[in-house]
Amino acid sequence: MKNLVYVLAAAVLLTACKPEAPKDYVTLSGKIANQNSDSLVVLQRGFSKTIKVNTDGTFSDTLKVKEGVFVINDGTEQARVYLKNGYDLSLYIDTKEFDETLAFSGNGANPNNYLNEKSLLMEKIYDLDALFELDETTFSEKIKTNGAAVKSLLDNAGELDSLFIANQEKEAGMVEVQLRNMYKKRQELSALNGQESVQFTDYENIKGGTTSLSDLKGKYVYIDLWATWCGPCIAEIPSLKAIEKEYHGKNIEFVSISIDKKSAYEKWKTMIAEKELGGMQLYANEDKTFTSAYKVTGIPRFILIDPQGVVVKADAPRPSSPGLKTLLETLDI
Structure with a gap:
């Protein structure tokens, strides 16, 4: 036993x-x-x-x-x-x-706390509207300084596995390349400023009928190119509502143009109702004439046009940027 x-x-x-x-x-x-x-x-x-x-x-x-x-x-x-x-x-x-x-x-806390700290840091050091207004030399110096700050955060983030570190370093390199490409594109778009804007014609208006850019002549027009599937577009909605409210009754029209595919047409209408979107809501119905003229390769994209139909900013500050209000305050609205 x-x-x-x-x-x-x-x-x-x-x-x-x-x-x-x-x-x-x-x-x-x-x-x-x-x-x-x-x-x-x-x-x-x-x-x-x-x-x-x-x-x-x-x-x-x-x-x-x-x-x-x-x-x-x-x-x-x-x-x-x-x-x-x-x-x-x-x-x-x-x-x-x-x-x-x-x-x-x-x-798993270490890599995730690092990601959130990185997000807060990136938001602090990367004001894209201000960054893209810099001359090329100052822009390059700023990119290097910001990149060093992000690397320092990674180096001091505590214990992280090698794959995570490698991916973060790769991502940092990709961000730098993307920012340089965006800067180059912004310089190209600046050539459109001061030129007569290309027209959009007969876009469906959620309130009924159709609207063309020519219908808005006599007003400043702040255009938001967006889609229902675009997370960054949706993130701008609260700021866009706030700026619309502040400038209500002034000589400016806030126009949101959906570039959703026809298959998302009903979703477009539903989202307008659910999120109580203001301003003028238009649907492009897959027409690319306007977006092609403005070399749109990503959204959200914002464009400011003056009362005579002349482009003020082909790549205007987004609603969440302090730069938009600064820009609007320089105009006779």
């Missing part, structure tokens, strides 16, 4: 000491204060997972993922997260100060 006890005890010890197999999924949990919706959506190209958020703001779920950067969206705001199978990650957000309060804990 004693031998049997020893055998059973040894079996228990062997079982207890057997290494636990690594999890092949991510556990994502946390709490959202002042939640905007009853769900949290985790997105990546080809991947989407909706996580239910309880009435007290708590949530927990598992996800099987391919290691990489994802976007989490609470219905209004969004942030980047780095997910890897085996992580047991917890996050906290207060939506009243989304980016400033976002914090991660648990296994």
